[in-house]
Amino acid sequence: MNNIKNQFRKILFLLLPIVGMMTPGVLFAEYADVVMNKRSDKMGLRPVIFPHWFHRIRFRCKVCHSELGFEMRVGSNDVTMAEIANGKFCGMCHNGEVAWSIEHCDLCHSGKPGLKSGIDWGWDKSLTPDSW
Amino acid sequence: MRIKFSCLLLLLFALDVSINVQAAEKKEAPKFYFSNDKRKWNSLQRDEIHDPTCEAINVLQQPYEALSELPYDYTGNNVQWVKALREGFIEPRTNIWPETKIKVLDMDVIMDNTSTLPMVRFPHKEHTEWLDCENCHNHLFIAKVDANPITMYAVLKGEYCGRCHGAVAFPLRECGRCHSVLRATFKGKVGAQPVISGNPEFIAKPRP
Structure with a gap:
């Protein structure tokens, strides 16, 4: 009996580090950070991380969500670099005058490759009835 | 063996x-940065969402650098954004186009179809300070009392209030921030309350 107990303990000790290694990294992004990866991965770029906290210190919601025409729903905005270069969407400010221009790819395309599009803590990641 | x-x-x-x-x-980089009032923010280098091999992220502002200066909250970004705006900690721009009309409406709506929970108080003022009327009316909410079949299920699925709350605005765990009006002590009429100030085009009609 004692022998079985000992063996069980050993197996447990063996399993612990394995389980530890296999646990996927927990996301610690800032609340309301948006990952945009509709095209980036396919183009060989890093996904875009949009920090809401940074922008709402400088602009009210309505500037982007009303004047610039961003829909308030992940995945419903089809933003292309061509449009940004022409001053639409992000390009309204990211033109080298108000904020950095589009030549600084890495400042926006800074996410880990392979991330799924979405809002951290957003409705699709937490508290959704579908996940109950 | x-x-x-x-x-x-x-x-x-x-x-x-x-x-x-x-x-x-x-x-x-350290994993977390702390403010003096014990709030905690991740560093961009180790938040598991930014790519640490991307050198450009070292140029970006860290959340704690900006947010630790703003009024305390224990949830979301750890910042009370409405208070930060009202008390002048931040001065975000209201518009880019000079012809854009800035509409702020000070009018509460009390919603009483909440089963046993306290009633919901929706303050237009706090919302219109950030948002334009068109952000919600009339594609998310019809500007009329009792015209919107809001349920918590839909909200948790990201519709109605859930478009922002639970994603950008304060999280949906904070029940009491919306369900804040006790039936026992509320003496007025439910529905749209008298307008204190604001743009009359978007005022909901009071309940008959």
């Missing part, structure tokens, strides 16, 4: 140690 186990254990231990050493060598 015993030797086999010990060998395996040793091997795994060595593997684990080497992984930890590798991780320790990579540790340049």
